[in-house]
Amino acid sequence: MQPVIIMRGVKLLADERILLSHGAGGLKTQRLIREVFQKNLGNAYLQQELDSALIKFSSHKIAFTTDSYVVSPIFFPGGDIGKLSVCGTVNDLAVMGAKPLYLTLGLIIEEGLPVEELDKLMFSLGNTAREAGVQIVAGDTKVVEHGACDKIFINTSGIGIVPPNLDLRPQKMVPGDKIIVSGPVGNHGIAILAARESLDFSPPLASDCTYLNYLIDGVLNTGASIKCMRDPTRGGLATTLNELAQQANLGIKLHEEALPVQPQVKGACSMLGLDPLYLANEGKVIIVVANKDARQVLEEIRKYDIGKNASIIGEVTDAHCSKVVMETELGTLRVLRMLEGDPLPRIC
Amino acid sequence: MLKLKLNKITVKKLLKGINNESHIRIMEVCGTHTMAIAKAGIKQLLPANIELISGPGCPVCVTAQEDIERILILAKKREVIITTFGDMLRVPGSTGSLQEMQAQGADVRIVYSPLDAVNLARNNPEKEIVFLAVGFETTTPTVAFALEDAHKTGVDNFSIVCMHKLVIPALKALLSDQETEIHGFLLPGHVSTIIGTIPYEFIPREYQRACVVSGFEPGDILESILFISRQLENADYKVENQYKRGVKTEGNKIALEIMDKYFTPFNSLWRGMGEIKDSGLRLRPEYVQYDAIFKFGLQDTLVQLAPSGCICGNILKGILKPEECALFSKMCTPAFPVGPCMVSSEGACAASYYYAGGEVIGR
């Protein structure tokens, strides 16, 4: 006797378990943060939902942040989980205007990981930290049973000092401000997907994983009127701009022809039915700057190798508040929604 | 060179050629056209008298609930690895979606090509690899080749849940349904690379509708709409091939042959449209060892659908629009989809949800 199944036709069961899509950076992540974390842990710092918390210690403003890294595979074209764990946290500090100084390092290692691989990762991590000008000052290591984690999970927390007069927040954005992205988007997301699914692109698609603190320092030193900065990681450029638009309660208008995407990323994405605007970046910064200073900031960013393809991609507007709208190459308008789940390759 | 870029000026010129002022309803049959139209904001460029309606060419959207439930049963089996295109991962079933089953420990893997599923079977002899064979005629030949690969190399721990469907029977069903008033069809360019243009000829001949086989660039779609508009203006109904660079009149003979070798048509159930004669494919009896439903004894799975307010059926037939559904963007969103038109990113509802709004946003 075959089972008779009654279909529940109403709204699908609200997530009773944590799903991978809760970590994708889009709406599900947002809901999780608000309904579980903010609810239980909430305080003024967390409620700001910034990349780093800004804490006043006597006369100094300290930026303090944390991030965990669980990427698989742990070695990928363009980097590895070690390099990523330094760059990600350094960037979270740098976009707040902080000079990144010290990192802590927490490792959860799966029993059975070859020491040689761990050594390679720490070599990469150490090198990246030195290049970025930060020091790992405290650490912890735990080893768990085989199967309890996927090879290695890394947590880094970081602190940096913010110059006293610097105040970067989405709430400082005004209509007319320009939006700059420091380079082509989607590289990290497609590189990880290809590596994980063994899609052998040749040459392999490489992550853009890098530290942005020197570039950002250069931008801030121009004296330009910077309103805020973000690094568009999980969820991609579109998701991060949606967050900015919502937090500022203003609209953002993008111009499709100005969006930088590498041809090979475009090609791979179109083959897999993916949109580069929703794929993660680990070496890019979005800068919102007053219109009058936009050109100057663009020129400064382009001086850096990692910023040579920077582009002014759009502007802040008082139309369609909290929404991101893109003007296509044909002159039509398209709403860019926030990512809902995680980007999946499509055939249909 | 093979991506044909259209600039704003050429768009204006192309649109000027659309002189027809009567109210024209054009159905884009293929989900990829729905996406392309939504992404490019084509509806914003067209004169108000031209209406574009999405059709049933979304394989995920029209997959019967019975098939979804069977897949979920298979996913729960410890010895089974489900291999699938990404599109199927979030389709809701009574116990969740495949993605949710993954969270509960089911082994579900996304593959880019059906051949990857056969390779997985080869490398995991102790497991049963089940591939979710969904798609229209563009995809079916690739699955047929995967079966050929399994067959020729003796891979017997590989099977498919065969949900392939055919476009022509669906078009016949649509046209004989009095409720759907469609003047012209934007025909699926990629399906046509396989089946050619001749199978569509019954449409102008028996039903006097305009037909254009269209490519997927915004320029292709606009030009195809122009061709349809002209056909209607001159009452000159025919099957025109706008996608000449990709579609040959005779299609792809090798693809048609291998499809025929492994599959045979049968009356299949289309979600929202009911049973359509000869509209689905199933494995020929001599290849039944590759049919996962038979292999695992799930032929008699029954499903009763509780009413939910979902009107995907009417949306697939082009009778109603996503915005006319009471659940659209309130109870039914891509994060919490009620019906399949919202789950598949090329479903009419998902396309409308993600990309629309451009029409109402002022400059």
Place this chain on the structure above:
Amino acid sequence: MCVAVPAKVLKVEEPWAEVDLEGTTFKINMMLTPEVKVGDYVLIHAGFSIQHLSPDEAKDTLQLWEEYYAQIETK
């Protein structure tokens, strides 16, 4: 219903062809289009090339858009 993209064939090692995705390449199965040669353009879907693309037809279409439709405005 079908995500398929054009790509140029760079190398053929039957039944695989290496195709150009503008800066990177990918191996696809060419058994559905066995007569494919280096330099040909194909449409790729689900790891296969499903049809030849004709650059001449592509050129004609583009020319049509740029030249023929230009006449419509001046009429």
